[in-house]
Amino acid sequence: MNSPSRCELTEEDYEAFQWDTREDCEVRQILDRVADKWSLLVIALLDRNTLRFTELKYKIDGISQRMLTTTLRHLERDGLVSRTVYPVVPPRVDYALTPLGMTLHKTIQSLVTWTEDHQSEIAVARARYDKRVTA
Amino acid sequence: MNSPSRCELTEEDYEAFQWDTREDCEVRQILDRVADKWSLLVIALLDRNTLRFTELKYKIDGISQRMLTTTLRHLERDGLVSRTVYPVVPPRVDYALTPLGMTLHKTIQSLVTWTEDHQSEIAVARARYDKRVTA
DNA sequence: GATCTTCGGACACTATCGGTGACCATGGAA
DNA sequence: TTCCATGGTCACCGATAGTGTCCGAAGATC
Helix, strand or coil: CCCCCCCCCCHHHHHHHCCCCCCCCHHHHHHHHHCCHHHHHHHHHCCCCCEEHHHHHHHCCCCCHHHHHHHHHHHHHCCCEEEEEECCCCCEEEEEECHHHHHHHHHHHHHHHHHHHHHHHHHHHHHHHHHHHHC | CCCCCCCCCCHHHHHHHCCCCCCCCHHHHHHHHHCCHHHHHHHHHCCCCCEEHHHHHHHCCCCCHHHHHHHHHHHHHCCCEEEEEECCCCCEEEEEECHHHHHHHHHHHHHHHHHHHHHHHHHHHHHHHHHHHHC
């Protein structure tokens, strides 16, 4: 880790953990975006469904209008989501996954599946931990 | 979405997007934890490696001591990471993935791999978007 | 034609959360 | 005796996310 401006790995690093953990590394930046809690939900919801802004807002419980707007902007900028504006009144804006977004969807779905499959184990672990701490 | 205190889905919801998006749903809570940017890095780094606190702090560029502490506490509570304290001076604390954490590692690694595989596409999309916006 | 409604979004304000730097305990090294 | 290394904790502060309000435009209603 000698050159902070590049994403280079020594062989030692490769052996040890295979990917760059430097903050300014592009992979890190994309991961931060993709692993965002709202982004995950948006991408998961847009699988096979074109949705309007209001539909997304309705389906994602707890998201604010502002966060949905910024999340969609980010995803659009990254080429994961397409935004189609219809010049009608009241306005209609459709959001859908791009082909690139669809490739990501598989991975995100596996994350969701993992969570569903292991939520009881996690609940048990949490209960055990809390018991240990308060004891 | 009529009962805010339970994680129940109507058949319509299942057809439409397959998982609960309610904010108080346990899956959502676990996802928020697991999809955290620091958690991702910690889990990825702990693959096949037991690491000490300082090693993690050194390897994860940009993480503060407080965030590393809280992230590790969360992961420990969720049963994904084990914490071993050696009663020596100066203190020595080892962190490692639990079996449960190892099952998550595969998914996280696929997320990282996706990011690596598509970072150039994303860079292109971003450039195009920025050009369109500033134009 | 006045007014209401709808939808996507901008904006100002506020609360919360993460970052920063100081401090701590301890025993061995210098 | 002083210093340091290690794994933390804590108080403070700024950035970031959340909340509520307002908006623009056209069609429906009266």
